[in-house]
Amino acid sequence: MSKKMHISLTVNGKQEEFLAEPRELLIYTLRERLNITGPHIGCETSHCGACTVTIDGKSVKACTMFVAQADGADVTTIEGLGNPDSLHPLQEAFKEHHGLQCGYCTPGMITRAAKLLEENPNPTEDEIRFGMAGNLCRCTGYQNIVKSIRAAATEMNAAKEAAE
Amino acid sequence: MIPAAFEYYRPKDLSGVISILEEHGDDARVIAGGHSLIPMMKLRMADVPHLIDLQDIPGMSEITVTADAITIGAMTTQHDIIDHDGLATAAPILREAALQIADPQVRYMGTVGGNVANGDPGNDMPGLMQCLNATFTLVGPDGERTVPAREFYEAAYMTAREDEEILTAVTIPTPKGGYAYEKQKRKIGDYATAAAAVQIIKDGDTCTAASIAMTNLSDTPIWSEDAAAALVGTSLDSVALKAAVDAMLVDIDPSEDNRGPVAFKRHVAGVILTRAIERAWSRA
Ligand SMILES: Cc1cc2nc3c(=O)[nH]c(=O)nc-3n(C[C@H](O)[C@H](O)[C@H](O)COP(=O)(O)OP(=O)(O)OC[C@H]3O[C@@H](n4cnc5c(N)ncnc54)[C@H](O)[C@@H]3O)c2cc1C
Ligand code: FES
Ligand code: FES
Numbered sequence: 001m002s003k004k005m006h007i008s009l010t011v012n013g014k015q016e017e018f019l020a021e022p023r024e025l026l027i028y029t030l031r032e033r034l035n036i037t038g039p040h041i042g043c044e045t046s047h048c049g050a051c052t053v054t055i056d057g058k059s060v061k062a063c064t065m066f067v068a069q070a071d072g073a074d075v076t077t078i079e080g081l082g083n084p085d086s087l088h089p090l091q092e093a094f095k096e097h098h099g100l101q102c103g104y105c106t107p108g109m110i111t112r113a114a115k116l117l118e119e120n121p122n123p124t125e126d127e128i129r130f131g132m133a134g135n136l137c138r139c140t141g142y143q144n145i146v147k148s149i150r151a152a153a154t155e156m157n158a159a160k161e162a163a164e
Numbered sequence: 165m166i167p168a169a170f171e172y173y174r175p176k177d178l179s180g181v182i183s184i185l186e187e188h189g190d191d192a193r194v195i196a197g198g199h200s201l202i203p204m205m206k207l208r209m210a211d212v213p214h215l216i217d218l219q220d221i222p223g224m225s226e227i228t229v230t231a232d233a234i235t236i237g238a239m240t241t242q243h244d245i246i247d248h249d250g251l252a253t254a255a256p257i258l259r260e261a262a263l264q265i266a267d268p269q270v271r272y273m274g275t276v277g278g279n280v281a282n283g284d285p286g287n288d289m290p291g292l293m294q295c296l297n298a299t300f301t302l303v304g305p306d307g308e309r310t311v312p313a314r315e316f317y318e319a320a321y322m323t324a325r326e327d328e329e330i331l332t333a334v335t336i337p338t339p340k341g342g343y344a345y346e347k348q349k350r351k352i353g354d355y356a357t358a359a360a361a362v363q364i365i366k367d368g369d370t371c372t373a374a375s376i377a378m379t380n381l382s383d384t385p386i387w388s389e390d391a392a393a394a395l396v397g398t399s400l401d402s403v404a405l406k407a408a409v410d411a412m413l414v415d416i417d418p419s420e421d422n423r424g425p426v427a428f429k430r431h432v433a434g435v436i437l438t439r440a441i442e443r444a445w446s447r448a
Contacts, residue, residue, distance in 0.1 A: 022170060023168070023170060025166075025206075044206075045206075046203055058272035060272060061270075063165075064199055064202050064273070066202070068215075069195070071174075132268075133268060
């Protein structure tokens, strides 16, 4: 065992401080240390995207980052996007358009999609498929995921226009 | 999937990195994006008792573009390359290749330095850098030196970089002419079954210069001088194309793995190179 280091992280706006071994993978920090269980572990080998979170403005697979690397970072998970009383437009759209079946991939999908829409607020179907290529789903066949993201984009753009 | 324990360092400057590398030799390694190294550590195929994170070293993610040369800092990510307007104009092959690497999440993390220093024959940038005649800047205890990409790769995971050296930047003569990066993969996020990087210069109807490099078809990238020479002086008719493919097939040495048997890989290499040459020519 190596010695523990002091880690300080902001997760969904909340400051967290703790001691951890540097080799701890961020997904375990979130799920087991901080009880933030939205991000899932699918493959644990950097392929499926179920563990996707946003770190300092990047979509990252939390199974492929040591907690030591994230020291000082700002992390957003699905829990930071919306809550049962006030769903994020993407959560609303996935619900409305059957963008999920078992739901296992969904937190990663939505967290990634939120970043995609931030960078490209009005993506084409092709751009959505390309931008979501790091997230696998074993249930939906992707059709309704693409539809949900398109619908959320329209909704968010309309809301933005109305606000202006 | 828990890697072996390690000491973690995050120095604030290059000399800090070098002194840790000097102290621990083989037992120390740098980590950039971690998207090649962490999977290897999780599988315990890499044992790194001392891990040195480069994220706080200033000035390593800069991109400068001039009429003659492009310099890309080692910590520039694949996402940064795709996003950079100046690069998209000056060397569009970089963007075309980066878009075919891995998936969006990996591209936010994977760096140019990590991709070229790693030495994995599956990485796409080493062949690309050989095609573009890049040079790599290495900084170590004895100062700085440069090594041409075409002389950097010795065998799988064996490069001209010494253990206590850091790769700080990649410099490319600003490319001219038509370009293409063509890659065959089994699925999104997969390494190449075969990939080809091609730059071609055209004068009237004649090819006046060409550069061709192949990826994942030997234990190093293959810059095929003979394949390029087969195109020069021709108007890229089917005879010239076939001669280039034949020359490339002499230079590669693929081995059988889960991407297919040798005969299949050689077939795919021919198809991919033909497509790459045709696309580069159409843009020249
Ligand atoms: C799912 C998945 C799919 C992928 N698909 C592809 C693909 O299709 N094509 C492709 O090319 N790559 C692919 N990759 C690899 C990815 O692009 C890596 O991120 C990249 O190869 C390495 O960059 P890195 O910054 O992550 O390096 P790291 O993993 O941090 O480092 C890799 C190696 O290089 C060394 N190193 C890193 N930086 C330096 C430096 N500045 N100086 C000296 N040594 C250094 C490290 O010590 C280590 O040995 C994939 C990765 C994953 C997880
Ligand atoms: S659990 Fe991280 S990518 Fe699958
Ligand atoms: S909804 Fe089941 S994996 Fe996507």
